[in-house]
Amino acid sequence: MRKLKxxxxxxxxxxxxxxADRELAVEYLKAAMESLDNPDDRAAxxxxxxxxxxxxxxxxxxxxxxxxSRESLYRTLSPKGNPTLKTLLAVLKTVGLRLSVESEPHAHV
Incomplete structure (x- = not known):
């Protein structure tokens, strides 16, 4: 198979x-993190x-x-990964982001 120029x-x-776009990265992660609530879609x-x-x-x-360790991070951030809160927070901090909490739009309190 040849690679196209x-x-x-x-x-x-x-x-x-x-x-190149920090705000895009933030919104990208926000949207993707919603999938963590669903075990069938957690990989995203x-x-x-x-x-x-x-x-x-x-x-x-x-x-x-x-x-x-690099190997641990590869495993943790794989489709079947299961990061600990400590790992998740460390990775987010390293890339200049942090975890936050928002109210669920349809939450029953």
Whole structure:
């Protein structure tokens, strides 16, 4: 299979756009994190966090700065990953983001 000249993969383009636009990265993660509530769709949120980590330094750099082994981060941010709160917070902090809580629009209190 030959590679087409000037063609960029969707993933590479996504990383480029997310690294160039911080607000886009925030909104991208917000939308993807909603999938974490659904066990059948959890992979989307984990892969989005992985993509943002790639956009903001790469997985090896993020892992080192977060105090996590690279292999552990790859596993944690895989479709079947199950990050601890500590890992999630460390990765978010490393890429310059933080976890926040919002009211559910249709919450019954």
């Amino acid at each position: 000037g063609v960029v993969s969707h993933h590479e383009r996504e990383i480029t756009e997310l690294s 949120g984990l892969l989005a966090l992985r993509t943002v980590a790639e956009a903001y330094g790469g997985l090896a750099v993020v892992a080192a700065e977060a105090g996590i």
